[in-house]
Amino acid sequence: MAIEIINFNQLIQRQSSLDRFPTTLFPTNYFYIAFCIIVFLYTIQKRDKKSSSRFMEILSSNQSISILEINFNNRIVRTNNSSVSLEQFCQSYVIDSITLQNNIISSMNQFSPSDVQIKSKSCSSYYRLTGKYDASTNVFQGIMIDNTQEKQQLNKLKNTLTHDALTGLQNRYHLNNKIQKFCAKSSSEQCSIYFIDLNKFKQINDTHGHDNGDVVLRSVADRFQQFADESVLPVRLSGDEFLIVKRNVESNTQADQFISSYLSSVQCDTVQLNNSTSIKVTLSFGGVVFNKSQSTQTDKLIKCADERMYQMKKNLLPNGNSTVTFTA
Known part of the structure; x- marks a missing residue:
């Protein structure tokens, strides 16, 4: 039987080499780390997609909320459902287009979200627009909420209080x-x-x-x-x-x-x-x-x-x- 004789210095040198380069474990460790990163990123993407889907589901189920982009230069309104002219949009909500534009321009800016209250010509419906207005492009982006019921309830409470x-x-x-x-x-x-x-x-x-x-x-x-x-x-x-x-x-x-x-x-x-x-x-x-x-x-x-x-x-x-x- 052949016996390999290794002195102490050679043993220490070989052990150090193995510690620096664990050839058997090196590929497996990095593969595991890469796999975890992929799973983590996929989970985040899936969660964000689910949240976005849930948000859109809420919007679609609640007809009182609409996502808006109003381009006053082109007179176009894009909503979460369609794209129509500004005149058609205002006609459908019975609101005045000039009043809408003036209120948005005078009350909003592109740096921080703000609110604008709009009422229909018959004063039977009330809307709140929340978002940002970019004066350089003359475009408003945000949401419009039908708060007619909220306004009516507030008026009832006010009437109860004052009468x-x-x-x-x-x-x-x-x-x-x-x-x-x-x-x-x-x-x-x-x-x-x-x-x-x-x-x-x-x-x-x-x-x-x-x-x-x-x-x-x-x-x-x-x-x-x-x-x-x-x-x-x-x-x-x-x-x-x-x-x-x-x-x-x-x-x-x-x-x-x-x-x-x-x-x-x-x-x-x-x-x-x-x-x-x-x-x-x-x-x-x-x-x-x-x-x-x-x-x-x-x-x-x-x-x-x-x-x-x-x-x-x-x-x-x-x-x-x-x-x-x-x-x-």
Whole structure:
């Protein structure tokens, strides 16, 4: 038997050579690494493709979202479904093309996404466009969302917040702002405000019940609305207390004539209760005439009108002298 004799130095040298170049394992290790990289890249690509497919599925299933590219130079709109002229696109959504273009140009830029609100010509539909506008190419890219339902729900919530649930009249929420905005549109420098309550309303509740008391309040409020025009603002404060604000007032005499005629119309008919009883409702009031610049002093105006109303209730004032010029 032949025996190979290797000294210690040769053994160390051979071992070092094997450590540096593991010829048997070298190809396998790199193949495994390359395989893992391929699998990783494939997984990412598949996931991105799935996400993109899912996003497009959401868009296609939700008709209220549209991907848009609007080229205002060529007057072409490309959507996720088709390509149409700008005029055809605007006609299908009943929106004005000039308004659309002006709003996008004035509100958007190419550096950060922003929003533009657009409503249809009939104001029955509302849309929000989100994206970027490139002024150099006159092109908008982004999405358009039909937020008509959102707008309608918001209006309902706003109406619930600002109107009395029982009568439907304006309530005292942001009353100062309501009166200021209303009086600001007066064609004359003067307006008037009247504090009104129902006579013997507690007796109505005690005799006929609170349900019938609500019937009376609704009936009176309906008549306030019925005999009002754009220059009259009826408000329910609380209980049987109401405010009437009148703009376009020329004098104290005219203010007295208005409120006398207005309340006569409201009180002319009886109120039919749930128990088939008819009752006559009468109202007491007191009013002040003020300059529309004084509409910021709402609390003082109401307090002054309230005091005049109680003076009238105590028969300290004749019915024909119900208003007074307000002095701060």
